[in-house]
Amino acid sequence: MAKSRNAAETKAAKAEAKAARKAASKQRRSQLWQAFQIQRKEDKRLLPYMIGALVLIVAVAVAAGILLGGISMYTLPVLGIVLGLLVAFIIFGRRAQKSVYSKAEGQTGAAAWALENLRGKWRVTPAVAATGHFDAVHRVIGRPGVIFVGEGSPARVKPLLAQEKKRTARLVGEVPIYDIVVGNGEGEVPLAKLERHLSKLPANITVKQMDSLESRLVALGSKAGPGAVPKGPLPASAKMRGVQRSARRR
Structure with a gap:
């Protein structure tokens, strides 16, 4: 009986922890999206830079895949998309950081x-x-x-x-x-x-x-x-x- 109760409590605790992680993850995604929308409106070069980096990296990956042939024709484009998205995300993060610091510059505290x-x-x-x-x-x-x-x-x-x-x-x-x-x-x-x-x-x-x-x-x-x-x-x-x-x- 005690073992059954402990198992039920452990299961409930795990479910609660999982729900908390999902909620935190959803909140982070929401904050990222809101921050992206704010930055996009303030920084007109953000989207061109992000899209340009993504397209350039994917194009290079596709070209390399065609040249190498074989399985590379399929794996390199996928890798290029992943890498392109990562670079675009880094560009967003850095431009957002630059924007924050430029607004804070000279302010007390x-x-x-x-x-x-x-x-x-x-x-x-x-x-x-x-x-x-x-x-x-x-x-x-x-x-x-x-x-x-x-x-x-x-x-x-x-x-x-x-x-x-x-x-x-x-x-x-x-x-x-x-x-x-x-x-x-x-x-x-x-x-x-x-x-x-x-x-x-x-x-x-x-x-x-x-x-x-x-x-x-x-x-x-x-x-x-x-x-x-x-x-x-x-x-x-x-x-x-x-x-x-x-x-x-x-």
Whole structure:
């Protein structure tokens, strides 16, 4: 009796999990479709680029199949269609990402939003220091070490960065400390290139050292009060970041 009840409960749990996965998958597809429709209306070159890439790759695959003959005449066109669809999807994801960043550029909280959506094992603490003008310094812990990212007026952000580096250096010892100012001026990193810039920094510490470093830096606290920096720059457009993640997974 007990075994029968347990089997029934297990079956029900599996069915519930399957239904949840189907619902999540359906929601992702719906979000992708909505994002595609929005991007298509805003970006007139999107469809020509996607269709052009698909047609070109399929044409090359068909031509190669004819030249090689045999079973390749059937397999290569199919492979070309799959590859063409994948490339078209990548084009959509990248142009959507570019659109999101161009809208976020220059808005208060844009750098914090971009950092909190980083891929990989990054530990982000937004607004560890800020001014009344919404200039802010965000702390990132990663394999390179400690990175401070400032956004706002360079004249006000640079002194904040210097203060945070000095405070942090007392605790981290030999761990490298980097500083970045987000912007389009000389020596600054554009918002759209921020993630790429961070990923190019050398790996200096291990993940275990990151954990230890994070626990030590928590003791420093924050110089910025609550609400010093808005949560994000584009509540609606930020959803596109989920689209980019979905595109990378597929």
